[in-house]
Amino acid sequence: MTHVAVSAIRRTYSGWHPVGSVEEMQGLANTALITGFLVLVALVPMAARPVPASTPLVGAAIALLVMLAVRLAYRSRRDRTLRPDAGRAEPVLLFGAGSAGQGLLRAMLSDPAGQFLPVGMLDDDPQKRQLSLAGVRMLGSRYDIDTAVRRTGAKLVIFSAANADSKLINDVRESTLKTGAAFKVLPSVRELVDHRITVNDVRDPDMADLLGRRQVTGDLTNAESELRGRRILVTGAGGSIGSELCRQIMRADPGELMMLDRDESALHALQLSLSGRAMLDSPELILADLRDEERIRRVVAERRPDIVFHAAALKHLTLLQRHPGEAVKTNVWGTQAVLNACRDVAKFVNISTDKAANPISVLGYSKRVTERLTAHAGAVHDGTFLSVRFGNVLSSRGSVVTAFRAQIEAGLPITVTHPDVTRYLMTVQEAVHLVLQAAGIGRDGEALVLDMGEPVRIDDIARQLAAQAPGPVQIVYTGLRPGEKLHEDLINAGEQDVRPLHPLISHVTVPPLDPAEITTLDPFDDPEKIIDRLAWLCGQPQGVARRSAVAIAPTPRAS
Secondary structure (H helix, E strand, C coil): CHHHHHHHHHHHHHCCCCCCCHHHHHHHHHHHHHHHHHHHHHHCCCCCCCCCCCHHHHHHHHHHHHHHHHHHHHHHHHHHHHCCCCCCCEEEEEECCCHHHHHHHHHHHCCCCCCEEEEEEECCCHHHCCCEECCEEECCCHHHHHHHHHHHCCCEEEECCCCCEHHHHHHHHHHHHHHCCEEEECCCHHHHCCCCCCHHHCECCCHHHHCECCCCCCCCHHHHHHHCCCEEEEECCCCHHHHHHHHHHHHCCCCEEEEEECCHHHHHHHHHHHHCCCCCCCCCEEECCCCCHHHHHHHHHHHCCCEEEECCCCCCHHHHHHCHHHHHHHHHHHHHHHHHHCCCCCEEEEEEEHHHCCCCCHHHHHHHHHHHHHHHHHHHCCCEEEEEEECEECCCCCCHHHHHHHHHHCCCCEEECCCCCEECEECHHHHHHHHHHHHHHCCCCEEEEECCCCCEEHHHHHHHHHHHCCCCCCEEECCCCCCCCCCCCCCCCCCCCECCCCCCEEEEECCCCCHHHHHHCCCCCCHHHHHHHHHHHCCCCCCHHHHHHCCCCCCCEEC
C-alpha cells in the first residue's frame, strides 16, 4: 500500500513517463527508495519488529529489480515489433556513426512500415570499431565498404557524417557505386536544424554534398540576439541571398521583418515559403525599385528599420559587361539611394562579391564602388555601415550548377569557359549564416570577407554532373568572356587578411568614396567610357578597364 501511495503522489507532482523509458526507470528507483525509507522509519521505533530492519531495504531493491526487468522485457519486445519487416524493407549500411547517423538509425528502427532496414554501420573513427547500436554492428571503415556490402547484402549505403570533406564523400560514393549498391546522403546538420532527423530526409547527393561539408559557420547566438526584437529591412528579398536571409532572420524572432523587392513574383514565392500562404496583402512585403529614390526614401522613413541588409543588385557579369549603364543605375545609384534613406539606421550591411576584389568587370567595378560608398556612409552617419564579400553561391538563380543541370536536362553539351577556371563556392545557407555572423561583429568602413575554403575547378563540377547524367554528356570549352577571370580573388591587392574576431571572417579597410563622384557617371554614355569611369572610381587609372577586361580565350574545343 505504501508503494502504491508513493507512486500515486510522485505521478501527481512529476507526471508519468513512457513505459521503459529512462525517465520512468529513474521514477521507479525514486519510488522504491522512498517506500523502503518510509517503511524503515516506521519499523525502527518498534520494540517487537514483525520483520528484520533490513527487510524494507532488501524488499525495495528486489521490487525495483523486478519492475525494471518487466519493463526492460516490454521495451525490448516493443522495439522488435517496431523494426521494419526484413522481408520487405531494403537492407542499408550507414556510413557515419556520429549523432546524425545514430539519430537516423533510431528513426529507421522505430518505423515498422519503413522502407529501409539498417544492417550495419561504417565509420573511419577507430574508437568506434566495436560499436553496436540497437543490435546493429560496426563493420569497418571506408576501405571495408565492398566487404560489408557483400557480407550483409545491402542494396544502399547512406552517408550520414555531418561535416565531411569532399574527398571522404566522393571516396565513399565511388566505393559504393563500384559494389553495385546505390548511394544516398543524409543532409548536413545545418539543413536539419529545424527538425529531428527522419527517414524522409534521406536523398540523392547534390553538388554541395560532393564539394564537401566543411562546417564554415560558428555559433550564431550573439548575432541572433542582435536581431531579436529589431525592425529589419532586406532589399532584394526575393533573390537567392535575400530570401535565405529572410528565412534565417525569421528564426531570430525579429520585431518586424520587411521584405523589399521589385519582382512581385519573387515576393509571392518568398511569402509562400515562409508562411505557407501568399495572399500578398500583408505589410511585410514591399514592392519597390532601387532606381526610384523617392520611393525608397519614403519606405524607410515610414517603416523606420533598425537594421538593413542590402542584397538587391544586378549580378550577371556578361550582361552587365554589355550594358554597363544598367549597373550604374541599379548597383551604384540604387545603392546610394538606399544609403541616403538609411542615414539614421543602427546598422547597414551591404552584400558584395569577390568580383569586387581586384575587379576587371563591370559587375566587379560596380560592387567595389558600393563598398566604397558604404564606407563613406559609415564615416558620416551615426550607425554602423559595412560590406560583406563572398563568392559564388551554389544552386542560386543563374549559378553555374543550375546552368549545367539545365543543359544536361535539355540534352545539350555542358559549356565551360576554360578547363582551368576556378571559383570560390559555398551554399546559400553557409553564405547567409556568415553574413549574419559578420553583421554582428563588423565595424564602420570595413568589408568583411568570408572564408570560402579552397577554390573549386568548374571543370570538375561539370564532370561530376556529367557522370551522374543518365547518358553521355559532352563538355565544350568556349573561352573566357570579357570581364571574366581565370581565378577569383577574395582580398584586394594591398588589403591585409586580418581576422581579429572570427577565424572565418577577414576584416579589410575600404577607402571611402564621396557620393558626389558618382554623379559624373552617365549611364547613356558610350559603354567603354562608362567602364573606364567605373574603374577610375575603384581607384584604377582610366584605360586599364578596357585592357584588363579583354580575356584571352582558348580555341573552343570539346571533351
